[in-house]
Amino acid sequence: MAHSGHAPGGLFTPAPPLPRGYGRTAAVALGIGLFGGFVAGLYALGMLAFGWPAGRFAAVVQAHGQAQTLGLAGLLILGVGAILLPGFWSAKLAHPERIPRAALLVGVGLAAQLIGQPLEPGLLRALLLALAALLPPVGFLWAGLELTRPRLQRAGRPAPWEGLLLLAAETLALALLVRLALLLSLALSGSPAQASPLHQAVLVLELDGFVLGATLGVQLRLLPALARTGPAPGWAARPGLALLVLAVHLRALAATSADQLPAALGDWLLVAALLALFLATGLPRPGLAPTVQTPAALLPGRTRWVLRVAWAGLLVGAIGRATGVLPEDTARHALTSVYLLPLVLVVGVRLLPRVSAYPIRFPRLSGALVWAGLLGGTLRAFAGLFLGQLGWQIAWVGGLLLALAMLVFALLAWSPWGVPRGIPRDPEVYRQQARRG
Numbered sequence: 001m002a003h004s005g006h007a008p009g010g011l012f013t014p015a016p017p018l019p020r021g022y023g024r025t026a027a028v029a030l031g032i033g034l035f036g037g038f039v040a041g042l043y044a045l046g047m048l049a050f051g052w053p054a055g056r057f058a059a060v061v062q063a064h065g066q067a068q069t070l071g072l073a074g075l076l077i078l079g080v081g082a083i084l085l086p087g088f089w090s091a092k093l094a095h096p097e098r099i100p101r102a103a104l105l106v107g108v109g110l111a112a113q114l115i116g117q118p119l120e121p122g123l124l125r126a127l128l129l130a131l132a133a134l135l136p137p138v139g140f141l142w143a144g145l146e147l148t149r150p151r152l153q154r155a156g157r158p159a160p161w162e163g164l165l166l167l168a169a170e171t172l173a174l175a176l177l178v179r180l181a182l183l184l185s186l187a188l189s190g191s192p193a194q195a196s197p198l199h200q201a202v203l204v205l206e207l208d209g210f211v212l213g214a215t216l217g218v219q220l221r222l223l224p225a226l227a228r229t230g231p232a233p234g235w236a237a238r239p240g241l242a243l244l245v246l247a248v249h250l251r252a253l254a255a256t257s258a259d260q261l262p263a264a265l266g267d268w269l270l271v272a273a274l275l276a277l278f279l280a281t282g283l284p285r286p287g288l289a290p291t292v293q294t295p296a297a298l299l300p301g302r303t304r305w306v307l308r309v310a311w312a313g314l315l316v317g318a319i320g321r322a323t324g325v326l327p328e329d330t331a332r333h334a335l336t337s338v339y340l341l342p343l344v345l346v347v348g349v350r351l352l353p354r355v356s357a358y359p360i361r362f363p364r365l366s367g368a369l370v371w372a373g374l375l376g377g378t379l380r381a382f383a384g385l386f387l388g389q390l391g392w393q394i395a396w397v398g399g400l401l402l403a404l405a406m407l408v409f410a411l412l413a414w415s416p417w418g419v420p421r422g423i424p425r426d427p428e429v430y431r432q433q434a435r436r437g
Contacts, residue, residue: 011361012418015354021082021093022353024100025075028107030410033072036114038403040064045399048384049392058193059118066179069206070136071110072406073340074172075103077214078143080347088221091150102143109135113183121190133183137176144169160237160280164217167245171209174252175202200255207335208270209248215343216244219281219307226350227307228290228300229282240276247273267322274318283308295363299350302363306346306370313338313378330381337377341402345373345409355413361420369405376401 041064046052082099116128182194223229251266287304290297317334320326359366379398
């Protein structure tokens with residue numbers, strides 16, 4: 001198939017070069033996420049599902065969570081931001097090559113935690129945990145300064161979507177500072193994992209502040225074009241932003257307190273914030289109809305439905321936690337596995353270099369990839385609640401399905417045979433050419 005990319009009329013053509021700020025950043029993100037986040041996560045889940053050896057279980061779980069949140073999600077946010085933000089601000093990055101260099105620092109730090117935290121106490125473990133504590137803050141700060149410099153040079157009040165990005169930056173900075181202190185404490189004490197309430201506060205800041213803030217901000221700015229959403233109510237974005245700011249900081253403070261009232265209030269404020277921001281995206285309203293019936297014109301409608309289902313999982317998790325029906329771990333995986341990673345897939349196959357031609361050339365296969373990731377994430381988040389050990393086994397299968405979907409996405413992004421050519425307007429002609437290819 002590699003040779004067909006050079007033949008006239010072939011299915012594939014040589015791939016364009018990856019943008020300097022994105023390619024290696026995404027490579028580090030997917031490498032940490034696939035081999036650190038998913039492999040470690042599946043092993044930890046296998047301890048519950050299949051009774052695998054559970055030595056230093058908490059250490060594996062904590063290192064896996066940081067690899068997924070700061071590595072896969074955090075570095076993809078940086079890489080995608082390097083592509084989108086300059087366009088949003090009608091500017092260029094002065095030094096885009098700094099983004100992957102900063103990403104490499106973050107990746108090395110997270111790899112050090114993945115290797116070092118499960119080790120027995122000793123000098124090697126202490127050194128690895130010190131690297132894990134110090135390198136990610138340096139990397140994120142370096143990349144963040146480069147990404148935000150074009151906006152800092154402009155005057156004007158931030159738009160709501162920019163306010164969400166500010167929240168993401170502020171909560172990430174707080175989370176990295178507290179995480180630094182916690183990891184240095186682990187290095188000195190020799191404890192396998194952090195049992196401090198501050199660790200729970202870090203997770204709130206990373207997930208509800210950084211990940212939600214960044215992804216919601218991009219959606220507010222991007223969805224009208226990406227998913228052809230209907231007109232959104234103009235009043236919803238700013239109250240949603242204000243509620244999210246209050247919810248994140250209250251939930252982070254409540255994580256360090258034994259008082260249940262602040263935690264309950266923070267949980268319900270988060271639900272209110274998500275509902276307001278969901279309205280602000282325009283996703284609840286009927287989308288704009290395609291102007292022509294071609295595969296490319298049909299993509300926004302399909303994107304809307306995937307995003308609606310991902311949002312449904314996010315809202316079910318948040319409401320379930322606020323009502324006490326769902327435990328904290330399930331609500332967090334509803335955010336990461338049902339909302340975040342399918343969002344990565346659907347936005348990735350629509351926008352990112354070397355992948356965005358696939359849903360036009362192979363719409364059914366690309367759709368199957370995204371829906372498989374969504375199904376896998378749903379099983380991972382919710383199946384463990386039911387059927388005892390069988391439920392955990394189903395959750396493990398769901399996690400594996402989600403990991404395979406992300407692996408296929410990564411392979412397509414670095415496809416050795418190039419990228420697909422454009423699709424003819426007549427789908428029947430496309431099918432005939434695909435069979436001949």
